Amino acid sequence: MAFPATRLRRLRKTRGIRDLVRESHVSPAHLVQPMFVLPGDSREEPVASMPGVSRLSVDRAVAEAQHLHELGISAVLLFGLPEDKDETGSGAWDADGAVQRAVAAIKAETPALTVITDVCLCAYTSHGHCGVLDRQGDVDNDETLELLARTAISHAAAGADAVAPSDMMDGRVGALRAALDEDDFPNTAIVAYSAKFASAFYGPFRDAADSAPASGPGVAEDRRGYQMDPANAREAVREAQLDVEEGADIVMVKPGLPYLDVIRRVRDAVDTPVAAYNVSGEYAMVKAAAAAGYLDERAAVTETLLSLRRAGADIIVTYHAKDFATWNQ
Ligand code: PBG
Secondary structure, X not given: OOOOOOOXXXXXXXXXXHHHHOOXXXXXXXXXXXXXXXXXXXXXEEOOOOOOOEEEEHHHHHHHHHHHHHOOOOEEEEEEOOOOOEOOOHHHHOOOXXXXXXXXXXXXXOOOOEEEEEEOXXXXXXXXXXXXXXXOOOEOHHHHHHHHHHHHHHXXXXXXXXXXXXXXXXXXXXXXHXXXXXXXXXXXXXXXXXXXXXOHHHHHHHHHHOOOOOOEOOEOXXXXXXXXXXXXXXXXXXXXXXXXXXOOOEEEEEXXXXXXXXXXXXXXXXXXXXXXXXXXXXXXXXXXXXXXOOXXXXXXXXXXXXXXXHHOOOEEEEOOHHHHHHHOO
């Protein structure tokens, strides 16, 4: 039956009808707030390219995490900054590192908040790459696996509910699962950054985490040798399927908004929960446009998060989590 018998506007007529027929929903319970933790005490350093986001020392991070939990946000994703960097990124598995101390302190203060840790070496290596370099300056996949496993174990030992490898080495989910099981952490979940693209939208994050890759003689030029080509969607599905086979509990697509088709394809291809990462550059664009008065921030953020849910994301990692939860109290 077509027009005039069919009129789709009938179900858009009132707010009540629209509420009744809405297909996708987003609430703070679907959201994960990323946080950057620093060594030291009473430190709070705003990230210039990400208005509203600060790097926090552990004491401040604990208070912030408690506040996020009270707002109804389900989880935090922790990134750490080390005191010192070296060639292998050894600060990443320091039992006394900022992330390890933050995990333990947050779980002690707010046990009901899920704590996920980012597992990668890029903020800890002097060259800023996500793994160790071989003689040619390429990131050595298999040598890196062991260091990632060590890092994941240190996070699990501190009490992390889940570890999230974001390095894009082949075989890292299997390596982490085996290492966690062997060290008696069978219940620590793995959130795999399965389809992580070599994206221009990570720029502000690299300011926040001080993790921009170096380039020059003997060092891989950028992350394209390990992160995915933005042109590839079939390959993203293979990445997700392999990670599920290797033991991933949740798979993730990253960035979010420019990759809605990839989120949908991954959602249809696997049966684990799917997360989407609404990354730093996506956040910075909205913040900048809102500050300039070019768009309504609350409406734009709500539409963005809803779009990610509609595309198939069960979970959204987003720097907007705190604002969204505050608006919806
Ligand atoms: C580390 C990592 C990155 C992000 C999350 N984990 C940066 C990168 O790969 O360069 C990006 C997050 C964001 O932009 O919000 N490998």
